[in-house]
């Protein structure tokens with residue numbers, strides 16, 4: 001009797017410990033949906049629209065990956081994360097990838113053990129102040145009260161910037177962008193600082209955007225991109241090359257409108273390889289051969305995503321700037337598909 | 339017996355499995371288990387710090403700043419909750435119908451609505467319903483300071499005057515300590531005498547007199563002696579005999595060397611009045627002051643006249659001038675008032691909205707529970723006791739103090755301990771209002787920047803465990819002291 005109980009427990013313990021973890025791709029395919037971490041809400045980048053559908057520039061990356069892997073851009077569970085919760089969510093496996101204005105830094109890549117799969121927005125940290133304060137440069141901010149989101153590179157850059165310019169400030173730590181907006185508009189802080197793109201997006205939602213100025217100083221480099229857990233290189237490749245496909249598609253003139261037509265075959269071998277009419281790039285990643293067609297049809301190429309969500313004709317009104325194709329003097333440069 | 343052995347084995351196995359799982363999962367992630375991050379540079383700033391801290395300090399020190407902030411709000415909360423709880427608990431038993439009902443409304447209102455809502459509600463009221471610092475500006479401002487221009491209520495917190503110790507503060511403290519000792523001795527004597535002869539001495543007025551009179555006398559004597567003293571100002575560069583206003587035209591927001599005392603506080607007050615922020619470099623001796631002036635660490639210095647006399651002309655390489663203006667030496671104890679400077683109020687103490695919201699919400703919420711405990715404690719003392727005391731001719735206040743409370747306390751203290759523990763642990767809801775407690779520093783930003791979730795959370799758990807054990811340890815000692823003594 002005693003023995004059998006003992007053996008039984010041992011067996012249960014052994015079984016429980018023996019469950020090996022499957023690869024992320026298999027997990028996503030078995031689940032039939034991608035768990036993608038996004039912001040808690042930053043209009044233009046990731047926010048639920050009037051119908052409760054998530055929409056935005058970062059959301060576009062999630063949808064493209066879901067389309068490439070599962071053939072369905074709507075097969076995504078969006079998981080809102082804050083600056084503080086995002087890394088735990090990714091490391092613990094709650095999400096398969098994170099697309100949330102996250103800066104690629106050495107320590108996140110190496111020490112926190114994540115894998116950045118590219119850059120979808122080259123950004124830098126800026127400052128926004130109410131126009132009535134009459135401040136025209138960040139150098140005039142000595143003694144100001146500053147709203148910052150905790151757990152970000154923003155708070156580290158801010159500390160460095162004020163220390164190196166021998167200025168003092170009072171940080172007001174904040175969890176989410178929505179909270180920051182409310183505190184800033186109530187005047188609980190004089191300045192709101194975050195990535196310049198985030199400032200533009202936040203300002204666009206104000207009742208009177210012209211009452212606020214974004215100061216000319218950009219105090220850091222913030223390459224924002226999607227990331228995955230370190231270790232599952234196959235999954236990292238899928239996210240990386242999906243993003244590259246969106247960027248290369250713009251360079252090669254593939255849009256959501258003509259992708260179906262081009263997929264039938266063209267006289268450009270790179271387009272043929274990417275869209276699957278030649279070779280088997282999809283198969284090498286464990287995906288179907290029309291993976292890139294699906295990714296591009298999901299929301300269009302990089303340029304289309306940019307123009308529709310944050311471009312100059314949207315309320316956010318960001319210029320392409322550094323985020324233009326390398327052929328137009330920007331930094332976007334996808335490695336070749338071959 | 340067999341069942342116990344099996345259960346023990348099962349538990350041991352479960353723990354082994356958990357530990358093994360953690361280790362293997364960490365290995366799979368390629369992470370190790372290491373507390374070294376506590377000694378590396380934190381890189382982030384904290385607004386409320388009770389000890390010296392900057393972004394160059396370590397993560398360990400950031401954790402310490404958070405720990406002190408947690409203990410601060412817990413201590414403030416426990417104190418206020420006890421006061422509110424005792425008042426509400428006693429008043430709920432009041433014979434006055436309205437008072438009793440009002441207390442019922444308070445208790446039920448706070449007991450039955452989640453704490454988090456109260457925290458956020460109080461915070462929202464504090465930020466939305468109060469003026470911004472810039473509303474205080476101008477000739478005809480929208481908002482103004484209260485209590486003789488000494489307190490500013492803003493949406494960034496409440497700014498109150500802060501005490502500054504000047505020359506003679508030490509003597510003041512000694513006199514005050516002696517007065518306290520005298521009060522204690524007098525009370526003992528009064529007690530003995532009452533036991534021996536039955537005479538009741540006027541304990542309260544005498545105590546109050548002892549508490550205030552000697553200290554105030556010394557304060558006024560000292561102030562009269564020194565407050566007219568003037569300290570000279572010496573500046574690097576500028577014109578001999580210039581006014582402060584002329585000097586700062588060349589040196590905006592000057593850095594000031596001073597041995598910390600009231601004179602430098604008076605100087606920064608004058609600077610703020612002309613729209614300048616002073617950056618104070620504390621030195622401990624005349625020689626150090628000389629060094630800092632020479633190295634350019636500061637451009638302005640305030641010092642006693644005898645030090646100034648040795649300083650003038652003795653610095654090589656630096657053009658040191660004596661300004662035409664002098665600064666009050668100050669009184670033994672002064673209060674520095676908050677003043678609007680630049681973006682914000684400066685000087686004095688800032689009680690941030692996050693602290694106030696958390697403190698009030700925790701106190702009001704826990705106070706409601708304590709009120710019930712106090713009420714239960716009082717009701718537990720049988721009516722016969724009160725009636726017997728009244729029959730002996732004791733006044734109601736003495737009946738309460740001498741008969742009811744000593745017995746009620748025995749019932750009240752044990753559940754009170756758990757309320758204190760609850761309040762302390764609930765203070766981790768600070769995250770809702772951005773109060774930088776230990777959960778936000780060690781358990782928030784540090785974990786996030788270093789990726790050491792497991793280590794951070796373990797330390798955090800350990801801290802709350804130790805703090806809780808400490809609180810219950812101290813309270814248990816108190817409990818033993820009020821316990822029924824069996825002889």
Ligand SMILES: N[C@@H](CCC(=O)N[C@@H](CS)C(=O)NCC(=O)O)C(=O)O
Pocket residue numbers: 038039040041042081082083100101102103149151152153154175176177178194195197198199222224
């Ligand atoms: N790029 C920085 C900052 C990221 C960040 O927090 N961005 C803000 C504003 S641009 C955001 O996405 N907020 C949305 C939210 O609160 O969920 C980092 O990676 O640490």
